[in-house]
Amino acid sequence: MAESESTVESQGESESLTTPHPDHLVPNSARMYDYWLGGKDNYAADRQLAELFLQKIPSMREMARANRDFVTRATHYLAGHGVRQFIDIGTGIPTSPNLHETAQGVAPDAHVVYADNDPVVLAHARALMISNEVGQVAYIDADVRKPEQILGSTELREQLDLDRPVALMLVAVLMLIDDAEDIHATVAQLRDALPSGSYLAITHPTADFDPPVVEEVAGSARATGMTFVPRSRDEVASFFGDWDVVEPGIVPVRAWPDENVDDPKSAWYWAAIARKP
Template identity: 50%
Template sequence: MTANDEIDTGRPHPARVYDYWLNGHSHYEADAAAAERVVQVWPGVVMGARLNREFMHRATRWLVREAGVRQFLDIGTGIPTEPNLHQVAQAIAPETRVVYADNDPIVLHQAQKLLTGSPEGRTAYLHADFTEPRSILEAPALRETLDLGRPVALSLIALLHFITDERGAYEIVRTLMDALPSGSFLVVSHATADFDPDLLTRVAEAYQSTVAEGQIRSSSEVNRFFEGLELVDPGVVVAHRWRPDGDVQPDITDAEFPVYGGVARKP
């Protein structure tokens, strides 16, 4: 069965809804309709998708420049949107190696766009499910691309709010981090209702009724993902306030972009 055969175009998928908000071209009518339902509730979601992407770029640049990371495992990759993580990292250190993982067939179909990196580095793509972490860690493509004896940055961008406690969100992150050596990092961005509970309740209802289940978490609940790790300053903060640079608009309020971001090191 080909990737196209597996794509259910009548059912919206988080990766394709996100692609719509980022003005991409890899979504279907059902995805656009679901995305627009969320926009009607939260007009700022399109800006939020862009700001979330910029957080990933800043965190990646910091990890490569300041922390010396040369290996990344990005789970919940989504549909390729340039610059992708490997392009950001390899622009600084061409020898960087990146493994992407996602469970949407359309990402698999477009994976070639994720595999064109610098000649000095390497990129690989796994069609895998975050809720089955052992299948990711034991995948030959991961073992062939990354050296798990050296530090790896685990990147979970806008993924964990789709994984409920009942599905083992905390345990899955722990399993993945336990497999990585000292000096590895965890990068997380996660939606929250801390600043406007009514808005996020309505967004969650609009999203979960058509796209996917999930769980919006508070600051303390997001911090739990980093237990046992050393948070990088400024800690877990609204993502556009994490080491802002010229890309960030200073007049954006926390309520307009209710997404936490954080980076932490495994001691």
């Protein structure tokens, strides 16, 4: 998706939003990202909180784009290292290039399973995430908080062989789960289900680079009913367990994998990929 274009063109609200969903009064991170990236698939509540973020963090649009660009670079890396199976949890509203487009551009036989629980994401996924002649794409309507639902789903079992390496993508999604919900156990359950040679890719917003501002916007998000938990570098590292973090390690998202990028801390996310021994 070009930065100024929506995935589905519309007048005013997107056609996919003409029927209100039960959560339309609560901001949603996927729809906020859509707004920051120039899309139209968002509600007033999403735009209101997204604009508040922009007031406090004027470069938020560029940060959102940097996070999406990481997905492309990471997928190229993983496919280039022989990975042919991907699970992307917290998919968000499709943007081009989508993960499966990137993966299948390197390896046409790549299989990709997306998982998200937002009805707007589901509507787009069904329309846009199609398989090619040799590769496969599937979508699971599921919440990251319920890893057993994802791992046990028919769609996943039909598309992926969990005896072969899988790349698990948790891009800007762990921030939506509070520590009180035992997020570390959830991620560990997902890691444990994957075989040796699998990879885990994570990006995560952080307050490490500007604590007062990030804590302020996190408080504003919580006030609207949206969970938003920035985490430190050490906290992000803990999600990888005993997996081997590949070079260049846990770095600002713009610096992965190039540590020589200008002003890497201009996007307030940590990013890393780790491999299961």
